[in-house]
Amino acid sequence: MIKGLFETHLFVEDLERSVDFYKNVLGLIECGYNDDRRVAFFWIGEPKGAMLGLWEKPKNEIDIRHFAFSCELDDVLNKSIDFLKERNLKPYNFLKDGKEKPMVFAWMPAAAIYFKDPDGHDLEFIALLEGEGKPELGVISYEEWLTYV
Template structure:
């Protein structure tokens, strides 16, 4: 029945500034009105809505102001350079500073590589790639560089 996630929404304080930021991520505008814009994540399959609202003042929590975009595993190796070219700074997450990212999340029985940054309003944006699925193996969170050396 369910085929996937079609839309997600984030609050923003300045729609024009946010549009410029999300265009840097190579997202295409699907629909726009005065206080709302939708960007295609995958055209015809999923989009992201940005709402200009004072709700952006709601304190950050990943259940409220976080979104993760899936990327290919191979792209994860060059993702920091891709972000730097767009003048987007990597965030410190889980105690890992930008220079130690991407990192590997031990979500047993899954493992994912991820890197984090913030949009102009402090919404948390994650780029994530599955490394393995349905494989039980205990390990600690580590850098992708460390993961690649052990696998």
């Protein structure tokens, strides 16, 4: 019966700041706004494919959440870092090598890079890789992943 995830929602402290971030920084398409309810909606990817809702709440009612944007592999590997830095966003990974580059979650497998929105929510660009997962490898660099496939 379930075929996918259609929408997810985040609580944000300043709706206008978050609308600006998701619309003008990340480039999502705004598809709804209700000032009385203090909520905005965005299409993620193609219109009517998936949706993000932003709900304004007081700071003490906001807990940090995480979600990932599905991307093309070339975009994650070769464009994501520049995209983020051009928008004054700090990319990060779990490689513990001090380098700002995508990582591979070998168990999936998928290449990914993380960054934060203005409220501190953990966002991710991710692209699934061909082949079977190798959970025993943990989190590794893409270059290392290529030596196993």
